[in-house]
Amino acid sequence: MPGFVSNIILNFFIALGVVLGGSVFGALAATLTNQPPLKTMMTVADNIKIWAVAVALGGTFSSFRVLEQGLFKGEVRSLVRQLLYVFFAMGGAQLGYIMLCLIKGRNPN
Numbered sequence: 001m002p003g004f005v006s007n008i009i010l011n012f013f014i015a016l017g018v019v020l021g022g023s024v025f026g027a028l029a030a031t032l033t034n035q036p037p038l039k040t041m042m043t044v045a046d047n048i049k050i051w052a053v054a055v056a057l058g059g060t061f062s063s064f065r066v067l068e069q070g071l072f073k074g075e076v077r078s079l080v081r082q083l084l085y086v087f088f089a090m091g092g093a094q095l096g097y098i099m100l101c102l103i104k105g106r107n108p109n
Contacts, residue, residue, distance in 0.1 A: 018052035019096030
């Protein structure tokens with residue numbers, strides 16, 4: 001079980017880091033190209049969330065394979081584990097977006 005819990009924590013923080021890092025560096029690039037950095041940062045953060053989840057899971061095809069085994073071969077335990085990985089990765093990506101919204105002073109909804 002410690003491996004499972006550590007993987008969940010890793011997925012969460014990897015997705016969080018992808019959103020925060022990508023947005024901050026996107027804002028830096030916007031500054032260098034004379035574009036509005038905060039607007040660019042928020043646009044990048046919103047658009048990069050799904051990619052942050054894919055990065056945290058380590059590629060989407062292995063995730064689909066595990067989901068297929070869980071659904072069609074009756075391996076419920078692996079299905080639940082994979083769904084938890086996805087859930088926590090999505091949570092990390094969303095938390096990164098919310099943090100940036102709060103920094104900007106914008107309502108995350």
